[in-house]
Amino acid sequence: MANQLDSFFSAIADPTRRAVIERLTRGPAPVSELHAPHDMALPTFLKHLKVLETAGLTRSVKKGRVRTVHIETEPLAQAEHWLTTQRKLWEGRLDRLSALAERLEKGGDA
Amino acid sequence: MANQLDSFFSAIADPTRRAVIERLTRGPAPVSELHAPHDMALPTFLKHLKVLETAGLTRSVKKGRVRTVHIETEPLAQAEHWLTTQRKLWEGRLDRLSALAERLEKGGDA
DNA sequence: GAGTTGGTTAGCCATGTGGCTAGGTAATGT
DNA sequence: ACATTACCTAGCCACATGGCTAACCAACTC
Numbered sequence: 001m002a003n004q005l006d007s008f009f010s011a012i013a014d015p016t017r018r019a020v021i022e023r024l025t026r027g028p029a030p031v032s033e034l035h036a037p038h039d040m041a042l043p044t045f046l047k048h049l050k051v052l053e054t055a056g057l058t059r060s061v062k063k064g065r066v067r068t069v070h071i072e073t074e075p076l077a078q079a080e081h082w083l084t085t086q087r088k089l090w091e092g093r094l095d096r097l098s099a100l101a102e103r104l105e106k107g108g109d110a
Numbered sequence: 111m112a113n114q115l116d117s118f119f120s121a122i123a124d125p126t127r128r129a130v131i132e133r134l135t136r137g138p139a140p141v142s143e144l145h146a147p148h149d150m151a152l153p154t155f156l157k158h159l160k161v162l163e164t165a166g167l168t169r170s171v172k173k174g175r176v177r178t179v180h181i182e183t184e185p186l187a188q189a190e191h192w193l194t195t196q197r198k199l200w201e202g203r204l205d206r207l208s209a210l211a212e213r214l215e216k217g218g219d220a
Numbered sequence: 221g222a223g224t225t226g227g228t229t230a231g232c233c234a235t236g237t238g239g240c241t242a243g244g245t246a247a248t249g250t
Numbered sequence: 251a252c253a254t255t256a257c258c259t260a261g262c263c264a265c266a267t268g269g270c271t272a273a274c275c276a277a278c279t280c
């Protein structure tokens with residue numbers, strides 16, 4: 001039961017990391033550029049990047065001294081799917097309940 | 111930028127709590143019933159319930175000595191929306207890239 | 221009214237997380 | 251060759267998180 005949703009959701013639970021993801025949807029970027037808008041030390045920021053990468057949300061390649069990071073949407077789709085499923089199950093249940101209520105109202109034979 | 115997505119995502123990053131949500135999509139339930147399938151002490155489990163409730167994923171009412179918990183789908187929809195947006199942005203970008211590649215192939219005037 | 225049930229509070233503990241500094245290495249610019 | 255850039259490693263610290271036990275209260279049951 002403890003699948004990759006664990007690491008995925010906890011990865012995007014952090015605002016810094018969500019911001020990185022948002023940036024990466026506009027295309028790949030080197031570490032330094034990703035770091036720039038965030039007011040924290042580089043090593044701290046690198047930890048965030050590592051979390052994203054081990055959770056499978058990003059990949060990166062190093063060329064020379066520059067590491068370029070890009071996004072990986074597969075996990076996004078998976079998480080989306082889990083959320084959708086739960087919401088629809090609940091909403092489906094509500095639908096059945098209101099249908100039942102309607103039936104009871106009309107032919108009140110229960 | 112640090113909205114309720116923070117607490118939402120970190121709430122569902124835990125397998126126990128996701129299991130509770132999954133259970134609740136089949137309808138409201140009292141604390142004891144929710145607790146039953148989980149091999150942990152009640153107080154520990156109550157903490158999980160509290161996390162879910164403060165994150166706005168559930169609500170609960172106490173009647174007599176029984177507290178009944180039910181799900182709240184609004185936050186689910188919001189989180190879903192964030193994920194969808196990010197995925198689509200990225201995929202849209204890919205589309206534009208491949209369209210560009212195609213144009214370059216045909217009338218190679220760049 | 222004594223016992224049981226369902227939930228709650230308080231407090232302890234180990235581990236995880238997010239921040240820092242200091243110092244290092246390898247590639248590139250001058 | 252020397253300096254600078256871009257990133258990485260190690261190690262420290264404070265606080266959050268997820269687990270526990272013990273003890274408690276309030277509501278039913280008998």
